Amino acid sequence: MKKLATLATSCALVASMVQAGPDEDQLIVNDEISMVTEVAAPAHMDAVDTIYSGWRFRSDETQAFQMDDFDNPGMIGVENAMVDWETADGSEGKSCADCHGAAEDMAGLRAVYPKWNDAMGKVTTLENEINNCRETRMGAKAWKYDGGDITDMVALLSYVSRGMPMSVAIDGPAQPTWELGKELYYSRTGQLELSCANCHEDNYGNMIRADHLSQGQINGFPVYRLKNTKLNSVHARFKGCVRDTRAETYKPGSPEFVALELYVASRGNGLSVEGPSVRN
Amino acid sequence: MRKLIFAPVAALCLSAVATGATEIAPLDVSFDEYGAVAQSLSGAPGDVDNGAKLMNKGAGNCIACHVVTELSHLPFHGEIGPSLDGAADRWSEAELRGIVANAKKTFPDSMMPSFYKVEGFVRLGNAFTGKAHQGDVAPLLTAQQIEDVVAFLMTLKEE
Numbered sequence: 214m215k216k217l218a219t220l221a222t223s224c225a226l227v228a229s230m231v232q233a234g235p236d237e238d239q240l241i242v243n244d245e246i247s248m249v250t251e252v253a254a255p256a257h258m259d260a261v262d263t264i265y266s267g268w269r270f271r272s273d274e275t276q277a278f279q280m281d282d283f284d285n286p287g288m289i290g291v292e293n294a295m296v297d298w299e300t301a302d303g304s305e306g307k308s309c310a311d312c313h314g315a316a317e318d319m320a321g322l323r324a325v326y327p328k329w330n331d332a333m334g335k336v337t338t339l340e341n342e343i344n345n346c347r348e349t350r351m352g353a354k355a356w357k358y359d360g361g362d363i364t365d366m367v368a369l370l371s372y373v374s375r376g377m378p379m380s381v382a383i384d385g386p387a388q389p390t391w392e393l394g395k396e397l398y399y400s401r402t403g404q405l406e407l408s409c410a411n412c413h414e415d416n417y418g419n420m421i422r423a424d425h426l427s428q429g430q431i432n433g434f435p436v437y438r439l440k441n442t443k444l445n446s447v448h449a450r451f452k453g454c455v456r457d458t459r460a461e462t463y464k465p466g467s468p469e470f471v472a473l474e475l476y477v478a479s480r481g482n483g484l485s486v487e488g489p490s491v492r493n
Numbered sequence: 494m495r496k497l498i499f500a501p502v503a504a505l506c507l508s509a510v511a512t513g514a515t516e517i518a519p520l521d522v523s524f525d526e527y528g529a530v531a532q533s534l535s536g537a538p539g540d541v542d543n544g545a546k547l548m549n550k551g552a553g554n555c556i557a558c559h560v561v562t563e564l565s566h567l568p569f570h571g572e573i574g575p576s577l578d579g580a581a582d583r584w585s586e587a588e589l590r591g592i593v594a595n596a597k598k599t600f601p602d603s604m605m606p607s608f609y610k611v612e613g614f615v616r617l618g619n620a621f622t623g624k625a626h627q628g629d630v631a632p633l634l635t636a637q638q639i640e641d642v643v644a645f646l647m648t649l650k651e652e
Contacts, residue, residue, distance in 0.1 A: 233572075402616045404626075404633060405606045415604065416573055422557040423569040456623035460616045 234418035235269035246376040248485040270427035278491040287437035287489025294369035303353025323374035327475040329387040336390040358466035371488030394476025403460025433490030528598030529587040534636035539644025552633040579651035
């Protein structure tokens with residue numbers, strides 16, 4: 214009896230839903246870069262068949278900001294980073310360009326990070342690599358892990374990889390880190406006892422209060438949020454989501470968040486690199 | 494921050510003294526095998542209007558996950574859990590009290606938070622600061638607030 218009644222109400226609910234799941238829109242940036250925003254889930258994912266970019270869950274107004282670079286406020290960060298790319302800093306008097314050439318020569322990197330680094334004996338993020346260059350090769354001070362300078366630089370490295378499919382490696386030496394990330398993804402934390410999976414695997418497409426839940430993919434990072442009017446890094450977003458479970462968060466750049474980033478990135482393998490993207 | 498947490502508790506003590514009722518602490522609640530809680534947690538009757546407010550705001554925030562037609566003047570009801578319309582036709586008062594106090598006793602592994610629980614959390618934070626919690630843990634809702642929410646739910650009848 215109870216079951217029947219609940220079923221009846223949930224059917225009524227389904228009928229009254231304005232929007233469920235991702236929309237049908239297609240993302241082509243500048244009428245030029247055709248983004249894969251929907252693709253079969255990678256083999257390691259059991260509970261989900263199809264993966265979607267977060268762009269597909271945003272309103273038409275928010276989506277429009279990302280369809281043309283002139284309208285994309287995240288491009289300001291890319292331009293800032295283009296200046297930094299050419300500017301010498303630190304005791305060695307070198308810029309990124311002195312060692313790496315044009316920023317465009319870095320195309321493809323965004324798609325494979327986080328990645329195992331043999332010399333360091335651990336999985337690193339682009340932020341780790343940027344700071345490693347600054348400290349050991351430029352003799353410059355490390356940037357704050359989730360600060361504006363580094364997030365702009367990650368936006369530039371994403372920009373030059375736009376449209377390429379995410380393809381982080383999860384086997385070999387990276388595997389234990391990936392396993393840790395997976396464990397964190399499914400851990401229910403805080404006084405609300407919610408895991409990433411509760412919201413982004415079990416409930417994507419549903420509204421939680423005023424928010425339309427996406428799959429929590431990171432192929433679009435860094436993300437310019439209209440809400441805080443700046444580019445946001447992956448770890449800043451993780452911190453916000455963990456905090457919202459009324460939990461003690463991990464720190465941006467911590468081994469836990471690096472592991473979580475590798476795992477979440479691997480859930481998006483096959484989606485296009487989209488950064489800098491725009492969200493509400 | 495402190496004040497916010499303790500204010501409801503203080504109010505509760507006053508009303509408990511006034512009515513001579515005794516409160517059941519979170520660790521002393523007895524759930525039956527289906528997750529129902531027969532006894533009032535505060536010993537005092539629930540306030541329907543305050544229950545309706547808790548559904549919307551503060552630590553209750555039930556409509557973040559549930560549609561409630563009775564509260565349709567409030568914006569943005571979530572779709573995570575079932576609509577609560579007709580909840581009182583489907584469940585007894587004791588069952589509703591059990592669901593609000595600790596839904597996981599009725600629905601194992603439910604996503605619904607446990608509102609009258611004080612231990613067994615992983616990385617418990619200090620409210621929404623992202624910092625570690627220190628000291629005694631207050632449940633998300635006080636005993637009287639649970640009774641108020643249950644009183645409101647008992648008005649949700651369709652049959």
